[in-house]
Amino acid sequence: MSCPALIDFEASCLPDYGQSYPIEVALARSDGSSRAWLIRPVEAWRYWDWSPEAEALHGISRALLETQGLTAEHVLDEMADFAKDCRVYADADLDQYWLEVLCQAVRRPLPFPVHHLGELLQEHRFTRDQVAAAVEAARKRLPRQHLARDDAQRLALMVNLLVNGEV
Incomplete structure (x- = not known):
């Protein structure tokens, strides 16, 4: 299963602290491949x-x-090439926002829609306990946070664990 793909951005600051722009983006497929x-x-x-804090x-x-x-x-x-034939998900609305900011800056349409990860979890009818167990297992394997590749890979691993019934 190479899809779905999970997306994560890092930004110049959080929108609460000013007008932010995307500085890093990662896509990770549930098969483990990522960019x-x-x-x-x-x-x-x-x-x-x-933001110096960011x-x-x-x-x-x-x-x-x-x-x-x-x-x-x-x-x-x-990004469009890596995500082709995949449905792209994010765990936060901000990822859609930063993709829009990126596209607007160069007057391009979105390369793909970004769906909320909750849609996928509901579609497969995973329980709260299953999701919590998968989140914890993925965090143990990939503990670093606030790096787009690691965050996207952790989300993809969580999905993979759920889909394969490993939690």
């Missing part, structure tokens, strides 16, 4: 907010984005 991209800020975000959490600096980040167009192209 992550650093996003070079576009000119339109030049005066948007940057940088301390994800460890991504502005200098790193300038030297190793990819263009928004490149990231969107590769």
Whole structure:
């Protein structure tokens, strides 16, 4: 099972603290494959907010984005290719928001819709206890947080554990 795919973003700050923009995105399929991209800020975000607190959490600096980040167009192209034939899910509405910000910055349509992970869990009729057990098992295997690839992989692992009846 290569799909569904889970998406996670890291951002310049949380929206509660200002006008944020996406700086990293990852997609992970439930088969274990994943991709992550650093996003070079576009000119339109030049005066948007940057939070030292967010940088301390994800460890991504502005200098790193300038030297190793990819263009928004490149990231969107590769994301669309990696997620083709997959239904994409996120555990937070903010991931849809940051995908929209990324697309709007380069005047592109969304490469795919982002569905809430709860839809998938309800569709399969997983119980609260099953979900809680899968979340805990995935956290034990992948404990690092606030890195897009790790967060997306943890979500994909949780789904895989549930679908395969391993919890």
